[in-house]
Amino acid sequence: MTSYVPGAPRFRPGENAILFLEPTRAGVLSITGWGEGTFRIRRDARTGEMRATQDTGATRGFDPSARAFRATGIRNWPLAKLKARVIAAETSERRTP
């Protein structure tokens, strides 16, 4: 038997990822926004730098009107840049009453 939910992130053993989690009414932690809260971590084969790509950033839609593939979200950011962004956002959140 196979069970799946289209759109839900899938992970492999040993895979590196940053997940944004939130508590649910069921009392467990779940991934915020599924693919939006999932950032896959890769090591750049050329530079050795760790980079992060948001699952929804990996989604490239085809815009029929523009005849082009387009994407949004975080794609191939240096991991340090993502962490800095998160810390900045958290700091900003704390300052906001």
Next chain:
Amino acid sequence: MKKNRFANCAPQGMPLHAIAKRLGDWRFVARRSSVTMRHAPLVHATRRWGTVFITICAFLFQFIGTPRAGAYVRDFTVPAAGGCPQPQHQNIAIGAPPLARQWSTSLPNINPSTILTVAPQGTAAQLDEIEATIQQTYAIWSDVSGTLVNANSYPNALGPLGRTSAQNACSNDLQTNIDGVNTICFNQNSAAFTTGVLSFTRVIVANAPAQTFGSAPPSVFVGQIIDADICFRNDGHATFATPGALATAPGAYDLESLLAHELGHVFGLDHSGVWRAIMFPFAPPPGTFFGDRPTVSAPDAPLSDDDRAGLRMLYPDPADTTDTGFISGRILPANPFALADFPATSLGEYVTGIFGAQVIAVDAATGSVAAATFGGWTCDAANPPPRFDGSYTLGPLSVGRSYVIYAEPFVGLVQPADMAGAAAGVCSAGALAPCTLPAINTNFAPRLGP
């Protein structure tokens, strides 16, 4: 899953880094039985099915960024006994029993209401209005011509829409309560409802014939969807309105649009990369709906041609003489040595093409997306497992028309596991994996065509 792209906690508004690069025009003309290429393209059309008259005008590639499985996407299941991956779909066939379906009349008892209708809350008229919306939404799919789901050609394909008063009538997070009835629930709790998630479909699939799960009837074939249940968010963080109520509920999501999307999952479609497809994973903003409303003359109006092509691929009508054309070929790197470092995906089998390309056919006359697919592998039933040779097949397409092909090879930074279940299912077979999904060469260097 249908998500709200406008209300989530993930960082948004990042600059786009995508740069489209046009690799030149390759015009090749299909004659009745073969395709003649006048230049050496990166996409090699190797064979042709049906009687489509094809004029492929141009290929548009984007090499910067991270593509994923797009377009209409089917999910696959590897048989437990081994063999080629089989597409997942419902047991809808000539002579098969009607598709069992029902909905739970249990609605969230919270204020403000979660399901907005023209009829007063808590009345029988409200339930009738919701049921009418469900029926109309099913009709969106069952109006698609050239399929075994079509209500006009096969009026018994779908069983009557039943009602149940049980709150938790859908399969749950523990994957129990599998009953073989495709159920819609508006008041079932789930840990999956995190920020931004509006609705989802949980799909249970057999990987062998004669399998039984819960109280569902035994499976008939590998890849059969045994049970596909839809859950709508029930905690008050999102409201849903019937088409009649949407105009006076600007903060609500269109129930019909979301349900049409989830029913696509029930029939076996995964998410589409085509923005205007009903299977695109993001919901329309509150107060709006996807595409067009269904009409008496065109109940399937909300769908895109990509959605229709996906349904025809899963449930082809043998009597259909219009949508019988296919375009197939391979996506290959300009430099074949770029694939040299890929390890074998199974004994003696190496990666010989781009895996995970999305290829899109646009009707040259109308400009609409006629069909699209996710490709990169083939499997010979007589000689499995899958081979990752960059193969793709587009269709079914209306014959006698011209199409422009757009393709985006899967080169870059995303691993196949990031992609939709269409990729994940190609090699998965429980403990006995018939192949290993190829890794991606991050050193891949894009090149302009000749």
